[in-house]
Structures are given as structure tokens and as C-alpha cells.
Amino acid sequence: MSRQIILHFSTKDVPGARAFYTALGFTVNEAVSSGSCVYIIMSDTISVMFSEESVFSTFSPRGLCDTSKFLEVLTCLTCSSRAEVDEMIRKALEAGGSVFEEAEDHGFMYQHSFLDPDGHGWNLIHMTESP
Template identity: 70%
Template sequence: MSDTIHLMLSEESVFITFSPRAVCDTSNYLEVLNCLKCSSRVEIDDLVRKAVAVGGCTVEEAEDHGFMYQHSFLDPDGHAWNLFHTTETP
């Protein structure tokens, strides 16, 4: 994702080999909430659009708090991603 953030995505058949614990049913349970700081509102909107285009979904509208803009999505496997951008204050 960047020079300092790396993301590994695996097929479930590979993922289950990493742990003896069962993979949860993400249609009923939230397994993980990933939060990423983005460089701009445009980056957030673009990532949400891309996620929805490949089978993800949004569960709420984007929120503008003035100092912070955020939006979130569930990826096709049901994992939650919260994206946010904060403005610099003087």
C-alpha cells in the first residue's frame, strides 16, 4: 500500500493454514476493523469506489466533521475498513 504499509491478501484456502482457529462468518461477526489515514478526501472516495466495484459495500454515508473526513466499507470478505483524512491545524 505504501513504502511503510504492506498488505497481504490470501484466498481462504491458504489463510486457514496460518492458524488452527476457525475463520469467522463475517456475515454475522466483525473479524477485524482496519483503519487507514489517507492523504485526501479524493483518495478516500476513490478507495471506497474501487472496493464497491469489486464486490465490497458501504454501510454508511461519508462523514465530514470539518477537521476530519471519513468513509468506510466492507470488503468482499466482510472485513471493515475505515478511511480517514484530517486537516492540519495551525
């Protein structure tokens, strides 16, 4: 069975989330997007739904994470090269994101992290070989 990963995050600003992630080069599935949510396609198997906080809160009885104080999750995304990692970080910063951790080179793995404008953490990884 083929599986897909659909991440679901809250956002304070649906148009802002749309602008940020399309600035990184990702596309929007308009068929499942609306004024209260945007569905971002990252690859054939990974998508992210960003729902405004009032809508997102209907999906769980738990409260929302205050991402200005806490990291709810660090989502890792593989990249095809170090250059792609650096380019996506550059685009994220230009689009209003911030660096979460500085770049690290472990020889077999290069990584760099950013926070989107809502404080969601993304770790970009390029691996050249197994550790």
C-alpha cells in the first residue's frame, strides 16, 4: 500500500501561510483550499494543510501550542543537495521566516533549520551517505 503524509498545522494567517510556502517553491491544491485553510503540496507523498486557529481547534480537544515559547514538532524534510538546503533557507528568510538553528555539517549529513511565520519548525537535511 502506498501512503502519503498530510501534516496539519494551525496558522494565524492563511493568506500569509500560502504566500510563505509558495515563495519556497511549493504549490497549492486549490480544490481543498479555502479562506480558512490552504493545502500545500510539497511532493508526491507529502502535503501540509494550514487551517486558521479557530478551525484547527475543532480537530482536537487539546489546546494549541504557543509556538512563540514551545516547539510543537520539528518536521524534517530531505533535500537533493546542500545547495537546495541553503536556497530554501534563503527563500524562507526572504519570505518572513527565521533561522531556528545554524547550519551543521556532519560529513555524511548537512542540515539547517527555519521557523515559518507561525513558529512551526522545519529541519532541512541533505544526506550523502549512511552514517
